[in-house]
Amino acid sequence: xxxxxxxxxxxxxxxxxxxxxxxxxxxxxxxxxxxxxxxxxxxxxxxxxxxxxxxxxxxxxxxxxxxxxxxxxxxxxxxxxxxxxxxxxxxxxxxxxxxxxxxxxxxxxxxxxxxxxxxxxxxxxxxxxxxxxxxxxxxxxxxxxxxxxxxxxxxxxxxxxxxxxxxxxxxxxxxxxxxxxxxxxxxxxxxxxxxxxxxxxxxxxxxxxxxxxxxxxxxxxxxxxxxxxxxxxxxxxxxxxxxxxxxxxxxxxxxxxxxxxxxxxxxxxxxxxxxxxxxxxxx
Numbered sequence: 001x002x003x004x005x006x007x008x009x010x011x012x013x014x015x016x017x018x019x020x021x022x023x024x025x026x027x028x029x030x031x032x033x034x035x036x037x038x039x040x041x042x043x044x045x046x047x048x049x050x051x052x053x054x055x056x057x058x059x060x061x062x063x064x065x066x067x068x069x070x071x072x073x074x075x076x077x078x079x080x081x082x083x084x085x086x087x088x089x090x091x092x093x094x095x096x097x098x099x100x101x102x103x104x105x106x107x108x109x110x111x112x113x114x115x116x117x118x119x120x121x122x123x124x125x126x127x128x129x130x131x132x133x134x135x136x137x138x139x140x141x142x143x144x145x146x147x148x149x150x151x152x153x154x155x156x157x158x159x160x161x162x163x164x165x166x167x168x169x170x171x172x173x174x175x176x177x178x179x180x181x182x183x184x185x186x187x188x189x190x191x192x193x194x195x196x197x198x199x200x201x202x203x204x205x206x207x208x209x210x211x212x213x214x215x216x217x218x219x220x221x222x223x224x225x226x227x228x229x230x231x232x233x234x235x236x237x238x239x240x241x242x243x244x245x246x247x248x249x250x251x252x253x254x255x256x257x258x259x260x261x262x263x264x265x266x267x268x269x270x271x272x273x274x275x276x277x278x279x280x281x282x283x
Contacts, residue, residue: 002031003069003083003135005166010070010078013162015155018079020065027084028066033132034085038100038174039163040134041156041200042068042088043143043187068136070159076151078159088138089130092181097128103173111183130181135163141190148190157200161207171204 004024010017027034044064064071065081068088072078093109100106111127139156141148148156164171177197178185186194 001034001036001084002027003036006070006083006163007080009162009166010080010159013158015158015162016077018077020079020081023065023080024083026065026082028087028131029085031084035132036135036167037097037133038135038176039160039167039169039171040089040130040136040176040178040181041160041188041197042136042138042178043141043189044071044138045141045143045187064138068138070136071138071140072152072155072159073140074149074152076149076155078155085131086136087131088136089134089178089181090185091127092130094128096176096181097130097133100133100174100176103170105173106176106180109181109183134181135167137163139188141188143187143189145192146190157203157207160200160204164204165208171201171208175201175204 002024007017007019007023066087068086069082070078070080093111096106096109137156137159139148139152141152160171160175163169164174167174169175175197177195177200178187179189179195180197188196188200190196
């Protein structure tokens with residue numbers, strides 16, 4: 001897979017994007033060997049963070065453009081580095097990968113493979129090389145417990161949401177932290193939290209745009225006004241033109257995108273539609 005949509009998806013999410021030279025052709029393995037099933041969040045760590053990365057083009061002693069697909073600067077700028085296989089995930093727990101693929105809640109990794117030597121893929125070793133399976137998103141942060149900048153955290157959430165929406169992933173199961181992949185890592189860690197991923201997943205879900213299927217479900221949701229169904233009371237064109245307003249009235253529209261909705265949210269939106277219908281019928 002080639003992630004040549006990354007820059008456009010982030011711009012569509014309202015983020016400031018820098019496209020690093022050569023990112024669309026950069027991959028450590030052939031693109032057809034790269035088959036991501038989830039999104040991994042990291043912090044860069046190290047003794048210092050280069051806030052203007054990738055100028056200069058190296059982070060500490062390694063090339064960050066080979067290490068991850070995306071990095072997020074302290075000011076919230078998103079730098080797109082790599083459209084394919086990166087070297088960030090490393091070896092992790094096979095059961096974690098299985099849970100991600102199955103859209104199940106990820107339990108803590110046991111890292112049983114760490115007791116085996118050498119660590120090699122494809123043998124009796126249960127460890128899995130994650131580089132093939134994840135899109136890697138690196139926040140430029142030391143990971144020493146200090147708080148993350150508000151603009152940087154917001155950019156991470158919106159970046160996660162843009163990626164999950166494009167891939168059709170539920171962040172509740174497809175978005176994990178490096179610590180949740182392998183216990184040898186602590187990232188992401190900030191604000192005193194060793195693993196802030198639970199809240200990151202929740203906020204990412206809240207930031208995701210309403211999908212075409214969600215819009216279809218809103219339109220098809222049965223609403224009765226004086227015995228007349230919404231499909232008869234409002235034309236599809238009228239409904240489409242008012243759906244953003246109605247969702248906003250129901251409290252389910254954020255500043256830039258729909259929140260992820262569930263059946264309870266649909267009922268609230270349906271109530272707003274019904275109120276609007278009743279108002280128009282009584283005019």
